[in-house]
Amino acid sequence: MREYWRWGVFILLVSCVYMVKIESFKFPILHHQQTERISGSAGDVLDDDPVGRLKVFVYELPSKYNKKILQKDPRCLNHMFAAEIFMHRFLLSSAVRTLNPEEADWFYTPVYTTCDLTPNGLPLPFKSPRMMRSAIQLIASNWPYWNRTEGADHFFIVPHDFAACFHYLEEKAIERGILPLLRRATLVQTFGQRNHVCLKDNSIIVPPYAPPQKMKSHIIPPDTPRSIFVYFRGLFYDVGNDPEGGYYARGARASVWENFKDNPLFDISTEHPTTYYEDMQRAIFCLCPLGWAPWSPRLVEAVIFGCIPVIIADDIVLPFADAIPWEDIGVFVAEKDVPKLDTILTSIPIEVILRKQRLLANPSMKQAMLFPTPAQPGDAFHQILNGLARKLPHDRNIFLKPGEKVLNWTAGPLADLKPW
Structure with a gap:
């Protein structure tokens, strides 16, 4: 009392x-x-301005990987995984974007892998691995940049419960593991737990999306x-x-x-x-x-x-x-x-x-902590860019020798290998 x-x-x-x-x-x-x-140092990092410290090339993918998925179900704009959509929109008009891939520090592949929703509005990531594999196969076939590093200078937004393990149940996520083709890339993810198979050492942990206007x-x-x-x-x-x-x-x-x-x-x-x-x-x-x-x-x-x-x-x-x-x-x-x-x-x-x-x-x-529209100085978009900028310059060892391969394209559950 x-x-x-x-x-x-x-x-x-x-x-x-x-x-x-x-x-x-x-x-x-x-x-x-x-x-x-x-x-x-925390205050200094928070106030950092990433503009001028990095350049990002945004791959132009067919709309079936992003815009058409959103058109099918606009509810994706309001759930806690929506950072993948708003980050894409932000980068398209950002001062760090470059249209010349030869001068890019980072490469970004806009794939909306959390926009497959149930009638109740819950994201089901079961198709996400196939969708992500398909997008990576596309950029590897049409541009030379993925193959130079097998993704080591690429970043992906994966705001799932267990990120690139693509499952909402932990035991299933652990069993699946991170999608093999993403194991050299930098992941921007909401999931973060020390000593966990679904967290990469070089991941950038971000807040989930909460609607600013709401x-x-x-x-x-x-x-x-x-x-x-x-x-x-x-x-x-x-x-x-x-x-x-x-x-x-x-x-x-x-x-x-x-x-x-x-x-x-x-x-x-x-x-x-x-x-x-x-x-x-x-x-x-x-x-x-x-x-x-x-x-x-x-x-x-x-x-x-x-x-x-x-x-x-x-x-x-x-x-x-x-x-x-x-x-x-x-x-x-x-x-x-x-x-x-x-x-x-x-x-x-x-x-x-x-x-x-x-x-x-x-x-x-x-x-x-916010992903506002329009973007504001110091917001979550800029903190992501700050995280990417602090990883530069890339180690020269990320570049593979001619003909060298590191990733196993046939690894993972058989269902993930089906065409998307």
């Missing part, structure tokens, strides 16, 4: 807020706080207090895919529910209200537990709305980790420690909470 009283006083303390503007967005921060610049439309009045201590909306059990309830989220979400469903400090439910974004702006802590994969759009939403992310996903590799100081803005809780969540969160000193909120109010950090 003492901890409930303590946090009730703190919630009253932060009831006065004012607004900070980020381009066309407004986000609440505490009245007596200023935003705090990210210090050291979030903008849910901004609440500036004088609204953060009256919720801990907030979460989502599944605790995935009964359809995990009837026994022990495999989904490695049991972490089930543990949240079983331990805190009746705790007055925890506002948690399976319901997803229309006030979801507004509620996040009223909360101090937002739970970001793993699901089938370790990441979710909640990471983006929490940063955008100034709600301290409580990251429950062992060994997660977070987006733009060299630019976003996740240790400073978030709280990390081991999956085994979920039953102690209330003690962990109520034990954090108030001055530490206030500093995390100051950092979360930093406009450049919020911008780095």
Whole structure:
């Protein structure tokens, strides 16, 4: 009871807020706080401008690989894997694009491999390997650049649950492994987990797509207090895919529910209200537990709305980790420690909470988590380009000798080898 009283006083303390503007967005921060610049190398990386540091050649593929797929199902523009679509659009008009492949540092193949949706709008990546193989065969046959390096100077956007393993169930993704033809390329992916077969060492980990305009439309009045201590909306059990309830989220979400469903400090439910974004702006802590994969759009939403992310996903590799100081803005809780969540969160000193909120109010950090239209300086598009620029110059060893081959074109499940 003492901890409930303590946090009730703190919630009253932060009831006065004012607004900070980020381009066309407004986000609440505490009245007596200023935003705090990210210090050291992370802040420098966050503010980097990639223009002039690299050139990207965009392959012109037949529209069946991208635009026609989107025309068939425009819902792809709004799901959490939409970065592959918006990155393509961004690069077509970007200052880093070159029409001369001979001067390119990087080559980009625009393939919308997550746009095969079920009637419920869920992406099914079962056709993705065949589609990606087909696109690579096309560029290898029509341009000389893939064959010089077998993709070592190419990058691909693969924003699936388990990236280029192309499956939403982890055991199936591990069994399949990364598509063999992508094993020399740089992958731009949402999935990141240390020591996992679906994460390449040189991958660039990016945030999932969260619709900027939708979030903008849910901004609440500036004088609204953060009256919720801990907030979460989502599944605790995935009964359809995990009837026994022990495999989904490695049991972490089930543990949240079983331990805190009746705790007055925890506002948690399976319901997803229309006030979801507004509620996040009223909360101090937002739970970001793993699901089938370790990441979710909640990471983006929490940063955008100034709600301290409580990251429950062992060994997660977070987006733009060299630019976003996740240790400073978030709280990390081991999956085994979920039953102690209330003690962990109520034990954090108030001055530490206030500093995390100051950092979360930093406009450049919020911008780095978004894929806005039109693009803005320092946004997620630019952070991806910064990641590619930091990999330059390429090691000369990536170029193969005449006739040399490294990749096995016939490796992988037989179903993946069928024509697309």
